[in-house]
Amino acid sequence: ADPRPRHRGVSHHSLTAYGRVALAPAELVVPEDLAPSLAAEVDAALAPLAARHRIVRVPTDGLDAALRASAVPLSTMGRGLDADHAYFLAAAAAGRHAATLLP
Numbered sequence: 001a002d003p004r005p006r007h008r009g010v011s012h013h014s015l016t017a018y019g020r021v022a023l024a025p026a027e028l029v030v031p032e033d034l035a036p037s038l039a040a041e042v043d044a045a046l047a048p049l050a051a052r053h054r055i056v057r058v059p060t061d062g063l064d065a066a067l068r069a070s071a072v073p074l075s076t077m078g079r080g081l082d083a084d085h086a087y088f089l090a091a092a093a094a095g096r097h098a099a100t101l102l103p
Contacts (some may be wrong), residue, residue: 009041018049026053030092031086031093039094058093067092 018026028049030042046055067074067081067088074081074088081088 009031010045015045016046018053022053025099027056028053029058029090029094029097031060031063031089032088034086034089039058055099058097060089060093063092063096065091 018028028046028054030039030046034042046053049055064085076084076087
């Protein structure tokens, strides 16, 4: 939801960390149900990282309802769930993926 270009899609902080700093391969989680224009931005931003890291697409069914049921108020940079839905959906998708890695 941040209008600055460097904060659209994948943040420049994440791109720097995974592109220049990460010493080991990582799994980069992308929610399956992003809006088409945002999905294209994310895919383009992550394409150069695909040689070193694994892009993991995670289904988002049920995640919106889980986010809305949260007892904790959701906020990032002063924006709530509806103001920056893709951000929270991506975080929830990453959590869903992390849960699959547990024994």
